[in-house]
Amino acid sequence: MDLLTCIFMSMFLMVTDGFTVHGPSAPLSAPLGSSVVLPCYVDEALPVEDLEVEWRRADSETLIHLYQDGESRPEVQQQDYQDRAHFFTEEIQHGNFSLRLDNLTAQDEGEYRCKVFIQQDTGETMAQIKVSNERLLVSGSNRPASAYVGEDVTLNCSVDSHITPEHIEEVSWLKTDEDGDFLVLLYQNNETLPDSSVEQFRGRVEFFTAEIPKGNFSLRLKSVRTEDKGVYRCQVFAGDLSGNATVELERLGFSSLHIAVLFFCVAAGSGALLLLCSLIYCRYKNTVSSSTIWILQLSLVLFPNICMFLAFILWGFTEGSLHETITCSALYILRPVMLIWALSYLKYLQESLKSWTSFFTPTTEFAVLTLVVYSVLFSYGWRKRAHDTDSKPRVFSGLCFGVVVLMCLILSTGFENICCFVIIIFLVLFELLQLFSSFGIASLGPFGLLAVVFGYMLWLACIPFFLRPPAKCLCRTWLLALWIITISVLDIIIVIYIHLVILEREKERLEWICVISFLDVLKIIMILVQVKKLSETLRIRQQTETSGQGSNTLSLCNEIMYMFGAVGVVLLSSVSLTAELILKALNGERVIEDLRVIVFPSESAFAFYWLLLQMHAHWKDLRSGEQPNYEMEFLSALDSASPD
Numbered sequence: 135m136d137l138l139t140c141i142f143m144s145m146f147l148m149v150t151d152g153f154t155v156h157g158p159s160a161p162l163s164a165p166l167g168s169s170v171v172l173p174c175y176v177d178e179a180l181p182v183e184d185l186e187v188e189w190r191r192a193d194s195e196t197l198i199h200l201y202q203d204g205e206s207r208p209e210v211q212q213q214d215y216q217d218r219a220h221f222f223t224e225e226i227q228h229g230n231f232s233l234r235l236d237n238l239t240a241q242d243e244g245e246y247r248c249k250v251f252i253q254q255d256t257g258e259t260m261a262q263i264k265v266s267n268e269r270l271l272v273s274g275s276n277r278p279a280s281a282y283v284g285e286d287v288t289l290n291c292s293v294d295s296h297i298t299p300e301h302i303e304e305v306s307w308l309k310t311d312e313d314g315d316f317l318v319l320l321y322q323n324n325e326t327l328p329d330s331s332v333e334q335f336r337g338r339v340e341f342f343t344a345e346i347p348k349g350n351f352s353l354r355l356k357s358v359r360t361e362d363k364g365v366y367r368c369q370v371f372a373g374d375l376s377g378n379a380t381v382e383l384e385r386l387g388f389s390s391l392h393i394a395v396l397f398f399c400v401a402a403g404s405g406a407l408l409l410l411c412s413l414i415y416c417r418y419k420n421t422v423s424s425s426t427i428w429i430l431q432l433s434l435v436l437f438p439n440i441c442m443f444l445a446f447i448l449w450g451f452t453e454g455s456l457h458e459t460i461t462c463s464a465l466y467i468l469r470p471v472m473l474i475w476a477l478s479y480l481k482y483l484q485e486s487l488k489s490w491t492s493f494f495t496p497t498t499e500f501a502v503l504t505l506v507v508y509s510v511l512f513s514y515g516w517r518k519r520a521h522d523t524d525s526k527p528r529v530f531s532g533l534c535f536g537v538v539v540l541m542c543l544i545l546s547t548g549f550e551n552i553c554c555f556v557i558i559i560f561l562v563l564f565e566l567l568q569l570f571s572s573f574g575i576a577s578l579g580p581f582g583l584l585a586v587v588f589g590y591m592l593w594l595a596c597i598p599f600f601l602r603p604p605a606k607c608l609c610r611t612w613l614l615a616l617w618i619i620t621i622s623v624l625d626i627i628i629v630i631y632i633h634l635v636i637l638e639r640e641k642e643r644l645e646w647i648c649v650i651s652f653l654d655v656l657k658i659i660m661i662l663v664q665v666k667k668l669s670e671t672l673r674i675r676q677q678t679e680t681s682g683q684g685s686n687t688l689s690l691c692n693e694i695m696y697m698f699g700a701v702g703v704v705l706l707s708s709v710s711l712t713a714e715l716i717l718k719a720l721n722g723e724r725v726i727e728d729l730r731v732i733v734f735p736s737e738s739a740f741a742f743y744w745l746l747l748q749m750h751a752h753w754k755d756l757r758s759g760e761q762p763n764y765e766m767e768f769l770s771a772l773d774s775a776s777p778d
Contacts, residue, residue: 153180155250157259164265165375169236172261174248176229184253187231189219192245192260199233201226214241238265272370274379284389284452286356289381291368293349300324304371305351307339309364310380318366319353321346334361355383359453360718395448395715402441403708406701409434435473438704442466445711453718457510457642458728461649464506465737466707471499472656476696476744496663497554500656501545507649508538508565515572531571537564558657569636629654648734655741662745692747699740706736 153176164170172189182204189198199219200207206221218236225232231248243265249258271294281287293302305321319339320330326341338356345352351368362383369378388396413430443466450459475496512535519528541561545554633650637643710732717725726732 153178153250153252153255153257155248155257155259157248158261161262161264164238164263165270166238166240166265167270167377168238168375169234170238170263172233172235172246172248172263174231174233174250174259174261176231176250176257179227179229180250180252182227185226186251187221187226188249188251189233190247190249192247198235198246201231235263238263240265270370270372270375270377272368272377272379274368274381278382278384280384281358282389283358283360284391285358286354287358287383289353289355289366289368289383291351291353291370291379291381293351293370293377299347299349302370302372304369306369307353308367308369309335310367311364315367318355321351334359358383361724389452391448391452392715395445395452396712398441398445398448399708399712399715402438402445403705405441406434406438406704409437410697410701431477434700435470435477438701438708439466439469439473442704442707442711445708449711449715453715453724455728457514458645458730460510461507461730462707462733464503465652465733468499468503469737472496472741473696473700476699496656496660497545500653500660501542503656504561504565504653505539505542507653508535508568511646512568512572515569519572527571531568534564534568534571538568554660558661562657566632569633573636573640625658626651626654642728645728645730648730648738652734652738652741655738655745659741659745695740695743699737703736703740707733 156173156175156177158173162170162172174187174189185201185204187201189200190196191198196212197210198215199211199221201221206223208216211219215235220234220236222230222232222234231250233246233248235242243263246261246263247258248261249256273290273292273294275290279287279289289307291305291307293299302321303323307318307320308315309318316332316334317330318332318335319341320327321341326343328336328340331339335355340354340356342350342352342354351370353366353368355362364383366381366383367378368381370376409430413427413434416427416430443463446454446459446463446466450456450463454462512531515531516528519531522528538561541557541564544557545561630647630651633647634643637646640646707729710726710729714724714726714729
């Protein structure tokens with residue numbers, strides 16, 4: 135009788151003066167635990183100002199859902215239907231008043247009435263639900279899962295059904311987040327698809343393959359990170375049947391690696407401050423020997439930077455990205471080279487450093503760091519073009535990278551003067567060619583190509599100045615000094631622009647720009663250092679002196695900036711890394727996506743001061759005495775190198 139009533143009521147159109155309400159033409163069948171949509175709509179849209187729609191059980195008049203005064207009224211619905219009955223809110227203005235009922239139970243079977251009120255008119259339709267006993271029961275864990283960072287954890291999910299695993303079409307693990315659901319791992323057509331995982335979980339998730347025939351689709355999450363904290367959903371599909379279970383991963387604590395990172399960060403920051411205070415005290419106490427001061431100074435150079443190097447290495451094993459770890463750790467293991475070279479500009483240590491300055495130069499740091507950075511870029515570009523049908527760009531990129539490696543090795547062996555300058559020009563050329571072949575030159579555009587040509591010709595134009603500088607004339611001296619400053623600033627701007635364009639589509643574009651900018655400042659410092667060495671070799675000065683000597687004001691500035699580089703930069707990095715680690719443990723998300731945006735700009739600020747100091751030293755060289763003929767020295771060097 136109920137079936138006949140439903141069919142009769144659904145086919146009978148309740149006609150009023152203004153509108154007709156339509157419903158389903160037959161009973162709706164759905165399995166337990168699934169969702170079902172009860173259709174209810176009118177032919178034409180109704181004004182929502184005076185609109186009222188209510189869904190009730192036909193047998194008990196229980197209120198299922200109510201739309202009134204332009205909004206849903208969940209507070210008046212029966213408690214059993216709260217969070218289970220929903221309108222399609224955006225469709226109401228189009229005359230669609232259908233109801234979605236989630237997580238069906240056996241008690242939901244029966245007849246439902248949709249009644250529409252508009253001013254004095256009313257209309258209604260009926261819908262009947264038949265709940266099928268066939269269901270897909272998916273069960274998880276009643277308790278939240280927990281693990282320390284770095285450990286492995288198992289998220290339970292099993293299918294208890296008469297359906298065999300061979301007939302299960304799809305099992306997907308999803309992580310629920312504020313921005314939506316992210317696919318963790320997918321099992322489809324009797325096959326696990328690891329490449330379907332989002333980047334955060336790729337290579338860290340797997341099913342227990344031997345347990346799948348038993349209906350066990352539990353997930354193993356390896357090397358747990360703090361951002362893994364949250365709610366996971368196991369979703370199973372088999373024909374028209376579906377089911378899901380949720381598991382919460384919480385209580386992520388510090389692992390031993392995290393504690394080690396914090397230890398090295400604290401050791402670096404506190405050690406730098408303690409050594410600085412000890413050094414200041416010993417310098418102004420006449421009873422302390424110069425050897426003690428030298429040991430303290432060397433400890434200040436080595437200890438904090440080695441601690442930060444170890445901290446970034448361990449950070450890479452826990453939370454840091456591969457590119458972030460390699461570049462930051464490489465910088466900190468090379469920082470002592472730059473700091474020891476800069477010590478030669480401090481008056482109180484010039485005698486102690488005479489045997490050190492020949493080896494510890496910016497050339498060493500530039501060559502090694504360039505090799506590391508462009509190795510990472512080459513590896514990334516090589517993987518990026520792995521699926522290209524045309525292999526020529528990859529081969530050309532490999533050849534260019536080989537030349538870059540060769541040039542860096544030559545620079546690190548101690549080539550100086552004009553040979554060093556020529557090597558740098560070729561190094562810059564092949565660096566750009568490597569990037570073009572790895573990431574594509576098409577996106578560079580005409581302005582980008584023009585910038586490349588202009589920047590390259592800019593350095594080529596410097597060769598005549600280095601071979602034959604202007605005669606001793608104040609006007610020409612200022613002209614050359616202005617020329618050096620101009621090409622240095624333009625070079626930095628052009629390099630940043632070129633890399634911004636080349637890496638436009640890359641996610642880590644800003645981070646790489648910070649790294650490349652520091653390398654460019656280091657390159658210009660190295661060129662000016664070579665110019666100064668050439669001047670000293672030819673004895674162009676009226677008396678031998680280092681650029682750090684001069685006014686007391688300049689000496690004080692050198693000491694202040696040196697302390698900023700030796701202590702301030704280390705403190706900034708250690709505090710940033712410590713704060714990032716603690717906040718991520720609390721929130722499960724990184725505040726700063728990549729620490730390169732902190733580490734390399736601060737290092738660039740330190741290096742830029744020494745760049746200005748080199749410009750000042752070069753200007754003093756030009757004014758100090760008769761200018762040498764570099765061309766004669768260059769030709770003499772060629773003659774001596776040629777066979778008899």
